[in-house]
Amino acid sequence: MIFQLERLRQVHLFGIRPKRTFDEAAAKYLLDHQEKVSLSQDIYLLERLVPFIGKLTLDQIHDGTLASFIKDRKANGLAHKTINLGLGIVRRILNLAARSWRDEDGKTWLDTPPLITMLPLLGYQREPRPITWAEQRRIMPLLPDHLAKMVLFDLNTGARDGVVCGLKWEWEIAIPELEVSVFDIPRENVKGRKRGRVLVCNTVAQSIIETQRGLHAEYVFPYQGHRVETMNNNAWQRARKQAGIPDLHIHDLRHTVGMRLREAGVREETIADILWHTRQGMTAHYSVVQINELLEAANCIKDEGSRINRSLAMIRREQTGKESPRKVPIKIKMG
Known part of the structure; x- marks a missing residue:
């Protein structure tokens, strides 16, 4: 409790940006995009991302901390294009946190969004597979x-x-x-x-x-x-x-x-x-x-x-x- 009060005091006095987790950011993203046509797909992607980065604060998310997610998805046989859908929504959320989302003091949720590297598609992109x-x-x-x-x-x-x-x-x-x-x-x-x-x-x-x-x-x-x-x-x-x-x-x-x-x-x-x-x-x-x-x-x-x-x-x-x-x-x- 004392720690929380001290953090709030620093935020108010010195403009220190409060740290928010990816869980919080994902929840805000879904609430803000309830009318999105592909919302169900976003929910599906986020459910698979959260076990890997959900508890991390936004400033802790980068290529290194996403490596375990990528490794798991590859182990499950997912194509690079499919994995990139998950990385893409991470990038989208971090960009919104750095450029659009602001707290009551006018500060953005994140200072600077990291560069999230997409997996290469050339030679890895899965061809359509019609069912017989x-x-x-x-x-x-x-x-x-x-x-x-x-x-x-x-x-x-x-x-x-x-x-x-x-x-x-x-x-x-x-x-x-x-x-x-x-x-x-x-x-x-x-x-x-x-x-x-x-x-x-x-x-x-x-x-x-x-x-x-x-x-x-x-x-x-x-x-x-x-x-x-x-x-x-x-x-x-x-x-x-x-x-x-x-x-x-x-x-x-x-x-x-x-x-x-x-x-x-x-x-x-x-x-x-x-x-x-x-x-x-x-x-x-x-x-x-x-x-x-x-x-x-x-x-x-x-x-x-x-x-x-x-x-x-x-x-x-x-x-x-x-x-x-x-x-x-x-x-x-x-x-």
């Missing part, structure tokens, strides 16, 4: 029911992890002419935030949506009454190991949709619209006819029936894994 149909058949039964539905929905829409986890019923728009519904995702929930986007649901995705009605008043894919923060959780990581594909990432599901659409002969412009890739001439408002075009394209990937343009890389993976291109529909428990 056989791998999909292996992993689906290993996932808990709520996560299996989310993964299958992702494999039929190409939506990002944050969009699937945060999908809200209030965004749904029924289209009577097509007997389907789409989700009009607000701009603030889209990466880049340049404009809102339309999420189309093929017959598989639509059937999953129907099974979710009534489970939660706000979110389409809840778990035990709450929003799922990320599909990249312990259940996913355990299932991919059991399925023999430990290097499969959630974002690979999105790459899979793009690959399957190309295999089905879908035009690149249509693929870009489905995956929300920015392109010149992209419309902000879709007509029923345009949505129908997207739905027809999305229905090309609901099963293995359309693979007229398989890539050599996918053929090689199938043959290496001794996979047979059977036309077997994907089934999961829907109740």
Whole structure:
């Protein structure tokens, strides 16, 4: 108690900057960025950083004290690009602490931000790894029911992890002419935030949506009454190991949709619209006819029936894994 009073006296009399821990800074960062689209990813990254640097004061954080975090992430098989996401949020927080965040005396939380060195990407960057149909058949039964539905929905829409986890019923728009519904995702929930986007649901995705009605008043894919923060959780990581594909990432599901659409002969412009890739001439408002075009394209990937343009890389993976291109529909428990 005496020590705390003396420290406060020095701060008041001599302008000494109080030392704050990374735990405190991380908490402030999350509170200040509650509306951020990728907040769930930031939470995930910070949860893995805190055991290594959480108790350190901000002036103690630098390349040296981050070395144990980097070593642990590499030991867990993470790519340099993924590790850099964690280092990037550390750098962002330290920059805010040195330039924006101020205490009641007007002093910033940190004097000078250190230079945080990113890991090199050249030669280390992981290539996209689309999932094969056989791998999909292996992993689906290993996932808990709520996560299996989310993964299958992702494999039929190409939506990002944050969009699937945060999908809200209030965004749904029924289209009577097509007997389907789409989700009009607000701009603030889209990466880049340049404009809102339309999420189309093929017959598989639509059937999953129907099974979710009534489970939660706000979110389409809840778990035990709450929003799922990320599909990249312990259940996913355990299932991919059991399925023999430990290097499969959630974002690979999105790459899979793009690959399957190309295999089905879908035009690149249509693929870009489905995956929300920015392109010149992209419309902000879709007509029923345009949505129908997207739905027809999305229905090309609901099963293995359309693979007229398989890539050599996918053929090689199938043959290496001794996979047979059977036309077997994907089934999961829907109740």
